[in-house]
Amino acid sequence: MGKDTQCVHSGSIPDRMSGGLNSPIFTSSSFVYLDADENVYPRYFNTPNQKAVIDKLCTLENTESGLLFSSGMAAISTVVVALVGKGDHVVMQRDIYGGTHHFAGAEFNRFGIDYTLVSNEPADFKAAIRDNTRLIYIETPSNPLLLVADIAAVAEVARSYRIPSAIDNTFASPINQNPHELGIDIVIHSGTKYLGGHSDICCGAVLSSRELIERIKSSAVNFGGSLNASTCHLLERSLKTMGIRVDKQNKNALTIARHLSSHPGIRRVNYPGLETHPGFDIARRQMSGFGGMLSFELDENRIDPQRFVRGLELIRPALSLGGLETIICAPAVTSHVKLSSAERAELGITDGLFRLSVGIEDVDDLISDIDRALAG
Ligand SMILES: Cc1ncc(COP(=O)(O)O)c(C=O)c1O
Structure with a gap:
């Protein structure tokens, strides 16, 4: 399927009750557990409306699995804190969204995380890697200077050292750029921007392999930054027109x-x-x-x-x-x-x-x- 078809058709919930074309909104925060395959709860990232949006985003970014967050920063901070801990090191691009830059400066130290800021050149990412590097983080095109990093080359550096790589793909949107196909492990979006597209919702998304999403999710349920059903509905509706x-x-x-x-x-x-x-x-x-x-x-x-x-x-x-x-x-x-x-x-x-x-x-x-x- 082409991108516009994926935007419209992938990941919707069939309305078996009335035959309506749109996914029903399941507003419950409480779900029965007897005879259920899993315990469903909004903060477990597994309600029907969360799953419908994630299915659509996984199709668009060509990933196996994902999580929806209540903001882009909730997504970014959860990924970092899930994969990196005390005594670890992160290699991060210097020209990135100011909030992410500030997050590193204000919080990493408190968590015992060290980090090195580098240019958008793959060789600089490589030169900054240490024995304790646990994450490589890029943003391209970057905010606000629109620097372009070679995604496949940075992904190759990360893979050769077996270090997970993450990208903030917000500026490009899944319509213009699909970094997972170029070898990046984790794709992050501030859904507040192009995914939502109407300047009326705040949300974030993390998309990756099933294995990495399970690792991130085990921390995410503790931090609790999940998305409610009404916003999931608005996001699903917006994603249908994202291509055009x-x-x-x-x-x-x-x-x-x-x-x-x-x-x-x-x-x-x-x-x-x-x-x-x-x-x-x-x-x-x-x-x-x-x-x-x-x-x-x-x-x-x-x-x-x-x-x-x-x-x-x-x-x-x-x-x-x-x-x-x-x-x-x-x-x-x-x-x-x-x-x-x-x-x-x-x-x-x-x-x-x-x-x-x-x-x-x-x-x-x-x-x-x-x-x-x-x-x-
Ligand atoms: C590139 C980029 N990433 C992440 C964020 C953070 O997203 P949010 O405001 O949804 O937390 C922003 C916000 O402006 C952004 O521009």
Whole structure:
């Protein structure tokens, strides 16, 4: 089946009672256990609505099993704490979502976990591996600089040392990139973004082999970050249109990235679909679309970032990403605000850097809005 067919048809619960086309919502948090194959309970990650969504996501990411969480960070933190413990070491990409970066800085130490931040080059991942390394963690394209890591090459490094590898695949979505097929063990999504797609739910997903999911699940039931049936229903409904949404977002983002590239007030445009992007060849190999996310850096001598962002009318300055509407944010005061200014400078996150999450509007309207604000 093609991706759009998988989005619509895989993983739904047949409605045997009324013959309805949609999965029924099972709201119970209490299920009888006599004669049941397993004890069913929301925090055990095995209710019918959780399973239906996981089936769909497993089909889309080509994995055996998975878990749904109440946020992307619940998914990320549970994976790390399930696989890594006191005295262990993690090799982690440096340019990643600010919340994940902050999680490592604020919590790893307390759990006795050591970590090394590396560039997106596979050789750097390899060089950082120690005898006690228990996890290799990447994010590509990364937030907010859209760096591209060679997924197959990083996976190969991890496999050769028999270390589990995990990727944050949020920016790409399962429509544009399927890292498990390229050898990465664990695929993580903030479902709050493209999976949910309408800026109205918060959730996360972890997809992997049956064996690794069982390991992660044994910790996950203790941490308890599972997802309720109503949100599972909204997520299942949203996933049906993910293919067409992401397709339009890919097209709009490429058009906007090309347009911004020729603007004299913009120093740099980060979008993996531009031929000038350093990761373009790798992205073309491992992605089937370049995604709806881009970032750009204003030349602050020519354009005042505050005036620019306040001059936008259609595009709203807002947190999060992956929704139907185009939104903009300055990572220095949003996703990466918890990092020190020295850490931000090291990452290349300046005050003039803006991240655009491109929606499904008519692209000409978006370009007019941006041009007007840049001119103003
Ligand atoms: C790439 C990426 N990963 C993970 C997260 C965390 O997801 P959540 O906010 O659902 O916990 C975010 C949130 O912005 C993100 O952008």
